[in-house]
Amino acid sequence: MTAHTELRLxxxxxxxxxxxxxxxxxxxxxxxxxxxxxxxxxxxxxxxLVAHALAVLNDDQTDVETLRDLSTDLLEALRDTxxxxxxxxxxxxxxxxxxxxxxxxxxxxxxxxx
Numbered sequence: 001m002t003a004h005t006e007l008r009l010x011x012x013x014x015x016x017x018x019x020x021x022x023x024x025x026x027x028x029x030x031x032x033x034x035x036x037x038x039x040x041x042x043x044x045x046x047x048x049l050v051a052h053a054l055a056v057l058n059d060d061q062t063d064v065e066t067l068r069d070l071s072t073d074l075l076e077a078l079r080d081t082x083x084x085x086x087x088x089x090x091x092x093x094x095x096x097x098x099x100x101x102x103x104x105x106x107x108x109x110x111x112x113x114x
Contacts, residue, residue, distance in 0.1 A: 009087035011038045011080065019083075039084045046077040088112060 007021040010031075014020050022031055056062050056070050092112060 008032070008035065009083065009090060010035050011042055011083055011087065035087075039087070042077075042080040042084060046081050049073055049077045 007023050010020040010022055012020060022035065024032060026032060053070055053074060056066060092108065095107065
């Protein structure tokens with residue numbers, strides 16, 4: 001499997017807010033497994049937050065402060081989810097050109113969907 005990059009974007013940032021990367025060929029290393037677990041937790045939290053957001057937005061009594069807090073939480077979850085999507089997208093195999101037995105339509109492995 002040929003990846004787009006040899007570096008893996010990790011699901012967290014450094015203390016200065018800059019992205020962190022992992023360089024390894026071992027997808028079962030301790031740090032790779034930690035990153036996988038962190039991604040799964042982030043996606044699960046985002047999913048739960050969407051359900052919470054729907055409940056808050058359907059409540060006519062929701063105050064402005066609650067909406068502001070919800071917006072902040074949704075922004076953080078979206079940022080985490082985009083980082084996970086970017087990281088996973090960078091690790092997808094490059095499609096084969098049609099001349100090498102590939103076809104022109106994009107194909108994703110089942111593992112790309114969690």
